[in-house]
Structures are given as structure tokens and as C-alpha cells.
Amino acid sequence: MEIIQQLVNGISLGSIYALIALGYTMVYGIVKLINFAHGDVFMVGSFVGFYSITFLHLSFFPALILSMVACALFGVLIERIAYKPLRNATRIAALITAIGVSLLIENGMIFFRGAQLEAYPNDILPTNKINLLGVTVESKSLLILGVSVALMIILQFVVHKTKIGKAMRAVSHDAEAAKLMGINVNNTISATFAIGSSLAGAAGVIFGTYYYKIEPLMGVIPGLKAFVAAVLGGIGIIPGAMVGGLLLGVIESLVSAAGGSLWRDGVAFIVLILILIFMPQGIFGKNKREKV
Amino acid sequence: MLKVEDLNVYYGNIHALKGVSLEINEGEIVTLIGANGAGKSTLLKTISGLLKPKQGKIIFEGKSITAKAAQTIVKQGISHVPEGRRVFANMTVEENLQLGAYLRKDKKGIKQDMEMVYDLFPRLLERLKQQAGTLSGGEQQMLAMGRALMAKPRLLLLDEPSMGLAPLLVKTIFRIIEEINVTGTTVLLVEQNANLALSIADRAYVVETGRIVLSGNAEELTSSEKVKMAYLGGN
Numbered sequence: 001m002e003i004i005q006q007l008v009n010g011i012s013l014g015s016i017y018a019l020i021a022l023g024y025t026m027v028y029g030i031v032k033l034i035n036f037a038h039g040d041v042f043m044v045g046s047f048v049g050f051y052s053i054t055f056l057h058l059s060f061f062p063a064l065i066l067s068m069v070a071c072a073l074f075g076v077l078i079e080r081i082a083y084k085p086l087r088n089a090t091r092i093a094a095l096i097t098a099i100g101v102s103l104l105i106e107n108g109m110i111f112f113r114g115a116q117l118e119a120y121p122n123d124i125l126p127t128n129k130i131n132l133l134g135v136t137v138e139s140k141s142l143l144i145l146g147v148s149v150a151l152m153i154i155l156q157f158v159v160h161k162t163k164i165g166k167a168m169r170a171v172s173h174d175a176e177a178a179k180l181m182g183i184n185v186n187n188t189i190s191a192t193f194a195i196g197s198s199l200a201g202a203a204g205v206i207f208g209t210y211y212y213k214i215e216p217l218m219g220v221i222p223g224l225k226a227f228v229a230a231v232l233g234g235i236g237i238i239p240g241a242m243v244g245g246l247l248l249g250v251i252e253s254l255v256s257a258a259g260g261s262l263w264r265d266g267v268a269f270i271v272l273i274l275i276l277i278f279m280p281q282g283i284f285g286k287n288k289r290e291k292v
Numbered sequence: 293m294l295k296v297e298d299l300n301v302y303y304g305n306i307h308a309l310k311g312v313s314l315e316i317n318e319g320e321i322v323t324l325i326g327a328n329g330a331g332k333s334t335l336l337k338t339i340s341g342l343l344k345p346k347q348g349k350i351i352f353e354g355k356s357i358t359a360k361a362a363q364t365i366v367k368q369g370i371s372h373v374p375e376g377r378r379v380f381a382n383m384t385v386e387e388n389l390q391l392g393a394y395l396r397k398d399k400k401g402i403k404q405d406m407e408m409v410y411d412l413f414p415r416l417l418e419r420l421k422q423q424a425g426t427l428s429g430g431e432q433q434m435l436a437m438g439r440a441l442m443a444k445p446r447l448l449l450l451d452e453p454s455m456g457l458a459p460l461l462v463k464t465i466f467r468i469i470e471e472i473n474v475t476g477t478t479v480l481l482v483e484q485n486a487n488l489a490l491s492i493a494d495r496a497y498v499v500e501t502g503r504i505v506l507s508g509n510a511e512e513l514t515s516s517e518k519v520k521m522a523y524l525g526g527n
Contacts (some may be wrong), residue, residue: 166387176342182394183363183391
């Protein structure tokens, strides 16, 4: 039963990676930029959630929504100020800018509130133990998993059924052709940043609720791992980010369970190296073919 | 309907269009013929707002659309079918058509125009749920044209619709272009196959290295010695 317990932990952790990875992959899909500041948006989301709960005395769901809205705005702000002027610059210039934005957010946060840890209260969500087929699961884990899955389903709906979702897919495939349809490419890119960042914000609140401790540099490692998850699934492909995130979470938990807790962080990057060597297009990636 | 005056367009330091002027009247099919790299596609891209001119004016139905954003120009009634189709390969045929109507809000009209596109291109109806990337070249051309028509344009810009297609299919496409024109859409056609283009056009402009060197009725140009020599493969 220990193994199933670990699987459940892995899926919960993986759903957090998946939520962050979605932002990486959506932004990459549309502007071909690895937004290394994305992990820090996750951190900011976590703090917004924390302050909403402790100062504004909001409960979990209102805090989650407030954090998502705040992060959506924050993401658009980052895009407009830092990335939009570099739309036609080289990719390496945009990448270095992303690293710069990341450092700015981390150190800005430390400057304004200090580097000390903060802890989410542990009574935000009920923590009953539920017995599921002989496995003990916390009701909190199930709720968190449910929220993550619901957000991913909503995202799929937005991307496939709504006008803005179709515009996003069109721009990511061929921005110039999208312009000829009358699509406002700049607004569509902003919408993509908004949606991706709001998912990171949600992940931040979920992370805080689940693991309690948050601090200004908390976004670095989950951010990098979510990046690995996005590459694992196939960068630019939305279902890939979901599967990649869950898979990475499960792999990490199983490695911990096998007694390699110290290897947990290392494993993610071993996965990255192996993927880049043997399967650089990722699980869902296709080799592109063009038709004349 | 469309008036282009003294248009100058640059790609960096390359002077691609050197003072191009032309005029298109409502209901016409006008064709631009000329060699590869003469500037035909550049002209279409400048009209549809993908490129900004350094100098000159583009006036559509009395209003200046010079250097306006592409989406504004689509809204004004100009649709551009780009060279190489550029369909959204990862989306279904139906979604591609819906994107063509992106700026429209009249659900009823959109539905009617969908029907109109299916009548024009029955093949698209058969492949509605198929990914556009899996279509043949000819079907992709039909989809690109159908998608452009979904914006309900009054002026349709067509860039090399015959490129890479089998001769029989080219005939079909050109018959459909005439059909589209008859139903009230003005057409500006860029085509390397000058014979074919002149056969359906009312008027033509000959473009050479960024300049218009000759213009006139399609029939006149077809029989002109100069055009015959340079573009129609005759002597």
C-alpha cells in the first residue's frame, strides 16, 4: 500500500508541476520564448494567496481566484514591459531578458518584504483522513487534485472552444496568417500570458496549502521542474504539459519512496538530459513536416 | 474601388516597390503578372497591412488604409489569400473557416456564408472535421480561399493560387475565382501563369523589379509582343 500512497503524493505534486508547465508551454507555443520568470509568477501567486488568507481572511477558493487574477495582470505587465519590445529581437536576447525579469521579481520581493519564510495556516482546507480502497488519503490532497484537474479541463475548453482560444492556436501556428484573419496578435499574446500566469498563481496557492512553507525563492526549483515537465511532454503542446507534469511528479515520488529522497531534485534534471538526448521533441511532439 | 499611388516599400535596405501606382474598379478581376521577385507579393502584403510602405498612399473605397493594421483592413473589406495557402494545419477545416469570420458578429450571416463556401467547394464539406494539415495541396488552396471569403470581403487578394497544383485542379480553381467574381467580389490576382491569369482577367499590370512597366486590357496585353515574349512563352 505504501507504493499507492506514494503514487497519490506523486500525482498531487505532479498536478502542481502540470499547472506551472502549462504556462511555460503556452507562452513557448505562441512567442517561442522560454519564460524563465514564470516560476516567480508562481511565487508571487503563492504570496498573494497567503496575504489574502491571513490579512483579508478569505477562504481557499476566493484566495485562489484573487491570486489567479493578480497573476494574470502581473503576467500581462511582464509581457508588455519586458518581452513585447523584443518581439523581433533574437531569441537569445529575449531569453536573457526572461532570466533578468526572474531575478528582478525574486529580489524585488526580498527587497519589499524580506527573505523570511512564511507559513500558510493549516486549517484552510479540511484535513480528514479518507480511506480509499485501503489507502489513506487526506481529503485536502483530493480537493487539490480536483481543483487542478478542473482548471486543466477549463483550459482545454477555453483553448478549443472559445474564440480567444482559437485565436491563440492560430497565432501560435502562423502569426502572419492570423493577422490576415483580423486577429489582433498583440492582444492574443497578452491573453496567453494572462491565462498561463493565472494557472501559475493557482499553483502557488495550491502549493502553499499543501506544503505550507513559502518564501521569495520558492519559485526557482518548481519553475525549473515545470520547465522539465513541459519539455518532457513536448514544449508548446498543452496536453504534453499536463502529462509531463504528472509523470514528473510520480517519478519524483517513486524515487523518494525507493529511498532516494536526496536524489529527488536530481532526478528531474536527469530526465531532462535523457529527453533531450533521446527524444528532444517530447512525448507528444511530432516531427514537423511541410506540405507544398 | 482601390487606388494605389506612388507606393514605395523597403525590406531593410532593399527597395522592393519603386513608386507603384494602380487602380482597381469594382467588379473587376485585375491581375499582376511578372517574374519571381518582381514585387507582386510585396504589393499584396502592403495592401493587406502586413508590410508598411515608406511612401505612397493606398485608398480603399475613398478611405486611406495606408499603413493601417491588418485587422483594420480586413474589417474594411479586403481579404488576402497568401502565397503557399498558410492554412492553420493543426486545426480542423471547420475551425479554419470559423477563423476567417473572426471579426464578424452576425451568427446568421456567418452560417449562410459557410453554406456558400460549401457550395463553392464541396470538398471542404466532406473534410470538415479533418485537420487542415492532412489536406492535399488543392484542398488547402480551396480552404485558404474559403477562409478568406468568410470575412465577406469586397476585394479579394489572391497570391499564386495555382502554385504547385495539377493542371486539372488549376482549371477548377480558376473557374471558382470567376464564380466568386461574378457574385460581386472584386479580385486582385497575382499569378505566375500569365496565360491563365490573362484569360480570366479584365485588366492586367506587368510588374518588373518593383515597377509597373505595362498595363492595359487583358486582351490587349495578351496580344502585345512584349508580353508574349517575356511571359507567355510565345515568339
